[in-house]
Amino acid sequence: MVTWQDFEQQAPDLAPAVRARFEAHRHHVLATLRRAGAPRVSGTEVQFIGADLTIGSMDGAVKALDLRRDGRYALHSHPGDETMTDGDAKISGVAVEIADEVELSAYESDLPQAPPGPFHAFRLGITEVVLTTVADNRLVIRSWRPGEEVRTVTRD
Numbered sequence: 001m002v003t004w005q006d007f008e009q010q011a012p013d014l015a016p017a018v019r020a021r022f023e024a025h026r027h028h029v030l031a032t033l034r035r036a037g038a039p040r041v042s043g044t045e046v047q048f049i050g051a052d053l054t055i056g057s058m059d060g061a062v063k064a065l066d067l068r069r070d071g072r073y074a075l076h077s078h079p080g081d082e083t084m085t086d087g088d089a090k091i092s093g094v095a096v097e098i099a100d101e102v103e104l105s106a107y108e109s110d111l112p113q114a115p116p117g118p119f120h121a122f123r124l125g126i127t128e129v130v131l132t133t134v135a136d137n138r139l140v141i142r143s144w145r146p147g148e149e150v151r152t153v154t155r156d
Contacts, residue, residue, distance in 0.1 A: 024077075073095050
């Protein structure tokens, strides 16, 4: 599984800008797959803990059950204002639930606030990262996949 730390090491010029987008706002949008294969979108918060990008969820939440069944996800940062000055970040990959009690306890101790009750926690393995910005009235799309260089495409 490619971790957030792996991404930082392989794309050191892109990773800080993407992280800044996820740290600029608390709430983001997570897409998971329903049992029948249709997408489900849910609000979520993310945490950067150690080498990992993580999410938590209330116990029994449908997004957590989706990820348990099929870990594929897409995560979209809060878009901010309409100018897109700081960009629009998207991450996709495969989530893996933190099930070991010791690891789950360590995860919980790293959170800024303890969950109010039972919860699920997932590490987000990364298969693609995209940051879209606007510069000189042009879209600038920077993307990365494990083992590849950052690719930049500009569109008018």
